[in-house]
Amino acid sequence: MTYDVCIIGSGAGGSPVAYELSRAGFSVVVLEKGKEYKEDDFNKxxxxxxxxxxxxxxLKDEQHVIYELDESKxxxxxxxxxxQWSFWNGSMVGGSSNLMSGYFHRMKPNDFKLLSTHGEIEGANVADWPLSYEELEPYYEKVERIVGVSGEVVAHSFLEPRSTSHFPYAKLEENGVTKWFDAACKSLDFESIPTPRAIIPHAALKRHGCSYSNFCGSYGCATGAKGSARAALLQKCDARVITEAFVYKLESDATKVTKAHYYDSDMKTHEISAKIFVLAAQAIESSRLLLNSKNRFFPYGLANNNHQVGKNLIFSGGGAGEGRFRFETLTHEQQKELMExxxxxxxxxxxxxxxxxxxxxIKGGTIDxxxxxxxxxxxxxxxxYDEEGKILWGKALEQKIHKELTTSRVLNFEVFNDWLPTDECFVGIEEEVKDKYGIPVGAIHLYSHPRDREVGDDLAKKAVQVLEKMGATEINYSISSAPPPNLVAGGCRFGENPKTSxxxxxxxxHALDNLYVTDASFMPTGGSVPYTWTIYANAFRIADILRKRLES
Structure with a gap:
């Protein structure tokens, strides 16, 4: 059988395509490397x-080789x-969207034209998108409705243009400490905004509402309230999903991909033929697959005759910080609010x-x-450990654990700003190191532009001001060049010039008539927000393009 569409990867980049095209009546197959889990399989x-x-x-079976370039080169x-350095996210149906916290911010109009707005930055390969915010906005709105985004739209300095005045789902129930935060921001003349979340507060979209377990990040959602690609899209469409299918090679002639070759869980090989192939295996792995798919038409890797596959890998710049609130400094009412x-x-x-x-x-960013x-x-x-750094044992440890968990609480913050694309941050292939399938693993070359850390530090200091005003103690933060493995993009950037994209x-x-890449690989710059909402929106956009192509 030849399918209309073969999709490699079932996360936020692949599932919108599967959802839209299978519901439109086209034959769609999804090849997913991981297993399938459903709500009943997820627990705490x-x-x-x-x-x-x-x-x-x-990591003994599948890993990456990492090359880290420091400031001294x-x-x-x-x-x-x-x-034990892992760049894997969620290997399962729905991908890492199952494990996300669901912080959903739209990119801003200037994110799409970083070069035009802020000019060239020495040592960085900044480029404008060939797409505008206005073109993507209808698809942001579509994700709100179909995947499910909750929140409250409030006016602030960088509120992006919207075609609707509110989110389709009301904001989630909030802890009383948010009142302290809002008051602190008001006194500092800071603009506090509710954080949009890809979590529905009540039963809708044939899914249950949030159970408020507070186990979002790194955990699958047992109610389906979180807008994972699996719960929101794949469980509602007619695409065929083949699990534990590791695609190790895409076969092509000079102009088209003809087959996808994969191993099953028994290490047996299979192949899939399709009219159109959509690659959405996650930024690092998508580049790795293309680079490993060499043939006489593409001796350096599929679609890589211009040597651009794997280049301009980006993560999210920034870092994190925290402050602790202890009962000793709080009223009885505040203590109750803190421990809700x-x-x-x-x-x-x-x-x-x-x-x-x-x-x-300066281009800044977001603080959540x-x-x-x-x-x-x-x-x-x-x-x-005690205050002197000595390890605690027995009763002393038991008492400290009890006190920390019952009479204090930590408020964290996360900074998101652009990780500037550079020549030194990219994906290659490590020919000498192979995974359990016998395929060369990806080589991740890491480098963070100094501007990334400078901006992250500026933003973190603003967050510290809020924590101080709220009365937190033990405040600290870290802005570093260490990349967050769950926020990775680039490697197959899109653009109008075939020589540089x-x-x-x-x-x-550019080089193949029927190969599309719809995970975060396409992004030339990442904006200053988590990527998932933009990946979803762009994939819905590409689904419309593919539908028209298949219908013609």
Whole structure:
């Protein structure tokens, strides 16, 4: 059988295409490397998630080789299995969208024209998108309705243009401490905004509402309230999903992809033929697959005769910080508010999405505030040492754990700003290191532009001001060049010039007539927000383009 469309990967980049085209009557097959889990399979097994990496591959079987370039230009090599350095996210139907926290901010209009707005930056390969915010806006709105985004639209300095005046789902229930945050921001003349979430507050879209367990990030959602690609899209469409199918090669002639070759769980090989192939395996793995798919027409890797596949890999710049609130400094009413279980702390700051520094206009970013994860394993690990750094045992440890968990609480913040694309950050192939399938693994070359950390530090200092005003203690933050593995993009950037980009405006490979890439690989710059909403929106856009092509 030859399918109309073969999709490699079932996450936020692939599922909208499967959803739209299968519902339109086309034959669609999805090849997913991981297993299928449903709501009944998800629970709050903290050891499985915190200590055993239940949803990601064993690094002994599948890994990456990492090359880290520091500021002195010295490059160090790390074998992922030796250093337990993993760049895997969620290997399952729906991909890492199952495990996201669901912080959904739209990119801003200037994110699509970073070069035009802010000019060239030395040492960075900044480029404008061949797409405008206005062209993508209808698809942001579509994601709100179909995937389910809750929140409240409030006026602020960088509120993006919207075709609707409100979110389709009311904001989630909030912890009382948000009142302290709002008051602190008001006194500082900061603009507090509710954080949009890809979580529905009540039963809708044939899914249950949020149970307020506070186990969102890194955990699958047992109610289906979280807008994962699986719960929101794949479980509602007619696409055929083949699980535990590792695609190791795309076969092509000079102009078209003809087959996808994959291994099943028994290490047996299979092939799929289709009219159109959509690659959405996650930015690093999509580049790796193309680079490993060499043939006589593409000796450097599929769609890579211009040597651009894998280039301009980006993550999210920024970092994180925290402050602790202790009962000793709070009223009885404040203590009750602080310890309210499960309710969200959905607050963000975008007042410095762009700002001036030394009379120069700088691209800034987003600060999200959230309570420390409900997961007890990392929270208890904090209590292992006394104030002098000596390890605690027995009764002393028991008392400290009890006090930390019952009479104090940590408020975290996360900073999101652009990770500038550079020549030094890219994906290659490590020919000498192979995975369990015998396929060369991806080589991830890491480098963070100094501007990334400078901006992250500026934003973190604003967050610290809020925590101080709220009365938090033990405040600290870290802005570093360490990349967040769950926020990765680039490698197959789209653009109008075939010499400097892999894909055209419609995310079709310049060099092949029927290959599209719809995960975050297409992004030439990442904006200053988490990527998932934009990946979803763009994939819905490409689905419309493919539908018209198949109908013609």
């Amino acid at each position: 097994d903290e050891l499985a998630v915190s200590r055993r990496e239940l949803f990601t591959p064993d 010295e490059r160090r090599r790390y074998l992922g299995s030796d250093y 279980v499960g309710l969200f702390f959905n607050r963000s700051l975008q007042q410095w999405y762009e700002y001036k520094k030394s009379s120069k206009k 505030f959230l309570f420390e994860h409900q997961n007890l394993v990392p929270r208890i690990k904090r209590a292992f 892999v894909l055209d405006k419609n995310c079709k490979a």
